[in-house]
Amino acid sequence: MIDSIKSFMGWFFVTGDPMIYGADASIALASIGIVAVLTYFKKWKWLWEEWLTSVDHKKIGIMYIIAALLMLFRGGVDALMMRTQLTLPNMHFLDAEHYNQVFTTHGTIMIIFVAMPFIFGLMNIAVPLQIGARDVAYPFLNALSFWLFFVGAMLFNLSFVIGGSPDAGWSSYAPYAGAEMNPGVGQNYYLLGVQISGIGSLATGINFLVTILKMRAPGMTLFKMPMFTWSILITSVIVVFAFPAFTVALALMTIDRLFGAHFFTIAAGGSPMLWANLFWFWGHPEVYIVLLPVFGIFSEVIATFAHKTLFGYAVMVWSMVAISLLSFITWLHHFFTMGNTAPVNAFFSISTMLIAIPTGVKIFNWLFTLNKGRIQFTTPMLWALAFIPNFTIGGVTGVMLAMAPADYQYHNSYFLVAHFHSTLIAGTVFGIFCGLHYWWPKMFGYLLDETKGKWSFWIFMISFNICFMPMYFLGLMGMTRRMYTYPAGLGWTPINVVMTIGAFGMGAGFILMAYNIIWSAMHGKKDATGDPWNGRTLEWATASPAAEYNFARIPHVSERDPFIAAKEGRKSGNAASVQRYAPIHMPNNTGIPVIMALLMFVAGFGCVFEWYWMAIPGAIGVIACMIARSFVYNDHYYISVEEIKRTESATGRLS
Amino acid sequence: MTNATLSLHEKDQSKMPLEYTTEEGDLRIFGFWIFLAAELVLFGTLFGTYLVLQSHTAGGPTAKDLFEIGPVMAETIILLMSSFTCGLSTIELRRHNKKGLIGWMSVTILLGLVFIGLEANEFYTYAVHEGAPLSRSAFLSGFFVLLGTHGAHVSLGIVWIIGILLQLGKRGITPVTARKAFMAGLYWHFLDVVWIFIFTAVYLTGLVI
Numbered sequence: 001m002i003d004s005i006k007s008f009m010g011w012f013f014v015t016g017d018p019m020i021y022g023a024d025a026s027i028a029l030a031s032i033g034i035v036a037v038l039t040y041f042k043k044w045k046w047l048w049e050e051w052l053t054s055v056d057h058k059k060i061g062i063m064y065i066i067a068a069l070l071m072l073f074r075g076g077v078d079a080l081m082m083r084t085q086l087t088l089p090n091m092h093f094l095d096a097e098h099y100n101q102v103f104t105t106h107g108t109i110m111i112i113f114v115a116m117p118f119i120f121g122l123m124n125i126a127v128p129l130q131i132g133a134r135d136v137a138y139p140f141l142n143a144l145s146f147w148l149f150f151v152g153a154m155l156f157n158l159s160f161v162i163g164g165s166p167d168a169g170w171s172s173y174a175p176y177a178g179a180e181m182n183p184g185v186g187q188n189y190y191l192l193g194v195q196i197s198g199i200g201s202l203a204t205g206i207n208f209l210v211t212i213l214k215m216r217a218p219g220m221t222l223f224k225m226p227m228f229t230w231s232i233l234i235t236s237v238i239v240v241f242a243f244p245a246f247t248v249a250l251a252l253m254t255i256d257r258l259f260g261a262h263f264f265t266i267a268a269g270g271s272p273m274l275w276a277n278l279f280w281f282w283g284h285p286e287v288y289i290v291l292l293p294v295f296g297i298f299s300e301v302i303a304t305f306a307h308k309t310l311f312g313y314a315v316m317v318w319s320m321v322a323i324s325l326l327s328f329i330t331w332l333h334h335f336f337t338m339g340n341t342a343p344v345n346a347f348f349s350i351s352t353m354l355i356a357i358p359t360g361v362k363i364f365n366w367l368f369t370l371n372k373g374r375i376q377f378t379t380p381m382l383w384a385l386a387f388i389p390n391f392t393i394g395g396v397t398g399v400m401l402a403m404a405p406a407d408y409q410y411h412n413s414y415f416l417v418a419h420f421h422s423t424l425i426a427g428t429v430f431g432i433f434c435g436l437h438y439w440w441p442k443m444f445g446y447l448l449d450e451t452k453g454k455w456s457f458w459i460f461m462i463s464f465n466i467c468f469m470p471m472y473f474l475g476l477m478g479m480t481r482r483m484y485t486y487p488a489g490l491g492w493t494p495i496n497v498v499m500t501i502g503a504f505g506m507g508a509g510f511i512l513m514a515y516n517i518i519w520s521a522m523h524g525k526k527d528a529t530g531d532p533w534n535g536r537t538l539e540w541a542t543a544s545p546a547a548e549y550n551f552a553r554i555p556h557v558s559e560r561d562p563f564i565a566a567k568e569g570r571k572s573g574n575a576a577s578v579q580r581y582a583p584i585h586m587p588n589n590t591g592i593p594v595i596m597a598l599l600m601f602v603a604g605f606g607c608v609f610e611w612y613w614m615a616i617p618g619a620i621g622v623i624a625c626m627i628a629r630s631f632v633y634n635d636h637y638y639i640s641v642e643e644i645k646r647t648e649s650a651t652g653r654l655s
Numbered sequence: 656m657t658n659a660t661l662s663l664h665e666k667d668q669s670k671m672p673l674e675y676t677t678e679e680g681d682l683r684i685f686g687f688w689i690f691l692a693a694e695l696v697l698f699g700t701l702f703g704t705y706l707v708l709q710s711h712t713a714g715g716p717t718a719k720d721l722f723e724i725g726p727v728m729a730e731t732i733i734l735l736m737s738s739f740t741c742g743l744s745t746i747e748l749r750r751h752n753k754k755g756l757i758g759w760m761s762v763t764i765l766l767g768l769v770f771i772g773l774e775a776n777e778f779y780t781y782a783v784h785e786g787a788p789l790s791r792s793a794f795l796s797g798f799f800v801l802l803g804t805h806g807a808h809v810s811l812g813i814v815w816i817i818g819i820l821l822q823l824g825k826r827g828i829t830p831v832t833a834r835k836a837f838m839a840g841l842y843w844h845f846l847d848v849v850w851i852f853i854f855t856a857v858y859l860t861g862l863v864i
């Protein structure tokens with residue numbers, strides 16, 4: 001009995017590595033710490049009532065961002081472990097198997113659990129405010145999306161200490177990711193964790209598509225929308241059309257592994273290439289899902305701090321539309337070398353290069369917006385300005401990779417790794433940091449410290465270049481991706497040393513940013529007006545943080561940048577002053593989304609271990625939650641006029 | 656609950672179907688259409704997968720060996736009939752006839768149950784009697800998962816509609832229950848359209864080629 005328990009524990013928990021025991025200990029300590037603090041300060045009820053059951057888009061946005069920052073920390077630690085291992089030839093910090101796991105979790109976490117949720121967080125905060133709405137179209141679904149993402153991320157991360165991590169890369173190519181070559185639970189964690197959060201993403205896409213199309217303030221036609229809102233509208237369309245394909249791909253591989261089907265196996269007629277196609281049919285649009293929103297953020301920030309209207313508004317919109325359409329017909333550039341005919345490669349080569357045109361147009365529009373502007377170098381603006389050249393390098397090397405014959409040289413080398421980090425870091429990460437600093441006062445009512453913010457920017461940005469600029473040359477010198485070590489004497493060592501220094505510099509920049517967040521929480525400058533940056537769009541017309549109902553009266557819009565217009569005394573952006581306050585209809589808080597997501601976690605965990613006694617009740621519980629929700633009719637309440645007046649006068653907005 | 660305070664864009668509500676009269680109803684129905692678009696991509700991917708793998712029988716039974724036109728026709732006719740009765744239920748909804756609505760919806764899900772029974776029987780025959788379970792070949796994996804996904808949708812639809820019937824029974828036809836009944840109808844017709852494609856792309860081509 002004791003022995004069988006022991007052997008179960010030895011298999012269930014990942015054992016044998018001091019780093020893992022360290023992780024076990026820190027997870028246990030952190031959990032105990034959180035429980036202790038919440039209990040000591042009697043905060044459980046507060047946590048449940050104010051956050052876990054909240055359907056307020058502003059709070060959901062904050063929860064997304066907190067979770068994404070934690071995941072960024074984990075993904076960053078993975079990155080530093082890899083860089084440590086590769087600093088010098090023949091190092092033994094990580095062994096081959098461990099290295100495989102670390103690059104897999106790093107890639108998956110960074111894309112699925114950092115980039116996407118961070119963007120979802122920012123759009124939750126800003127979009128309803130920008131369009132003058134009181135919430136998103138489906139607040140309940142919004143909360144559910146968040147919790148599905150959250151439990152998906154937790155499930156994925158659990159693999160580190162229970163059962164073992166996936167190791168087939170973030171792209172999980174078949175047949176290596178199949179049951180035969182990759183037994184054990186690691187790959188199941190990938191499939192289930194990503195699937196669960198993906199369902200949430202799809203729901204978010206639908207939610208914001210409807211919100212933006214249907215809930216804009218009166219007068220705000222599509223071509224009067226702020227550029228960030230436009231970018232989210234287009235991104236939502238991509239989400240709706242790309243994610244179902246990924247849902248299917250993940251499900252098919254799960255069925256392969258759990259029930260012995262043959263979609264992607266070599267045996268019994270399966271087709272490993274089918275996986276590559278399905279994965280990238282989602283995967284390429286996915287990179288625009290994490291890129292277009294930051295284009296939107298940069299458009300807002302550059303216009304605000306150049307104190308000019310955005311140059312070429314309509315062209316900006318149409319180039320995003322063009323990018324979104326093209327993004328669906330380029331997926332094959334990820335496997336030019338995997339046996340396609342020349343005409344097929346030619347087609348995808350050209351379609352990929354075409355994307356450079358609308359993207360280039362956008363770059364020039366940002367430059368023209370800056371031209372003759374009164375540029376104010378705030379922290380968000382620094383991130384936006386740094387984005388332009390750094391991202392352009394990523395774009396140009398992308399066109400190099402798009403040339404199919406040349407790609408036979410670059411493919412899966414460090415040149416590629418450098419390319420996608422140039423776009424993902426100088427694009428997505430700079431963008432989410434930019435948005436974080438820009439909208440922070442709107443979220444919390446105080447500003448992040450500018451001096452510390454600028455220091456963290458410079459450290460991170462310079463280190464980024466120290467790490468990734470030499471990486472292109474390393475790739476051209478022949479070092480391939482996903483190799484866990486390399487021999488001495490190839491001339492690779494100096495570059496690897498420099499890259500590791502850069503990587504740790506980025507870590508330092510991030511730590512400084514985290515310190516800035518904590519410092520500013522205590523000493524940050526209050527944002528009393530709600531408009532710390534002299535903003536142009538409607539989110540700055542509200543108090544910081546905005547009242548629960550966002551707008552006491554729905555504003556009327558008659559031109560772009562309505563808040564600037566209002567400040568300059570034109571009519572747009574002001575609520576018609578004749579309009580009286582009226583009671584506001586708000587959705588009730590509800591515990592169903594958290595509970596449903598937890599049951600989803602149970603079902604997912606059961607599937608990972610093929611414990612159907614656990615998975616089936618979990619799935620039934622999820623369906624029971626849906627039924628329970630369908631029977632809830634009493635799902636809203638009204639905020640009275642007196643309360644609105646009280647809230648408005650507290651921020652000096654009563655009129 | 657009226658939508659007097661909720662509605663921003665006043666509309667002439669007397670001419671509209673009940674389910675569209677509230678802002679919330681309008682939003683949800685619109686979102687449901689988008690959800691169906693996503694479902695279309697989902698089924699499209701499954702169809703693509705099936706068509707790619709159709710000929711990968713790995714020496715096992717082929718489509719021609721397995722499929723029989725009889726049961727397939729029965730399934731098809733029953734599902735089409737259920738779509739028709741579902742349409743009748745929407746007409747009754749427009750007439751605000753609660754009894755007729757509940758009646759036709761009940762017929763619809765009964766037909767749905769018969770469909771599911773027939774399909775389960777077909778699956779059972781293939782997997783157990785004909786030695787063709789999903790693990791036999793890539794073709795069969797594609798077949799079972801495409802049809803199984805459709806069948807799971809129909810089953811979930813049945814559970815959903817039962818819930819709506821209970822609410823209709825208790826609350827009558829209100830803007831909220833009308834919206835739910837209308838959306839369930841959209842869903843049901845959508846699944847029927849998917850079945851038409853299954854009938855053509857899976858069974859007809861399978862029997863002919």
Ligand code: HEM
Nearest residue numbers: 079082103107110111115169170171424481482483503506
């Ligand atoms: C501190 C910053 C970062 C550093 C130092 C870093 C470093 C690395 C390294 C060393 C690899 C593995 C290369 C290999 O062995 O093939 C890698 C892979 C990868 N990284 Fe990063 N990275 C960073 C940030 C990011 C961010 C922010 C993202 C995405 C938003 C990202 C996405 C990826 C992806 C998708 C892979 C591929 C994983 C795979 O091969 O399956 N990285 N990164």
Ligand SMILES: [Cu+2]
Nearest residue numbers: 284330331334
């Ligand atoms: Cu791509």
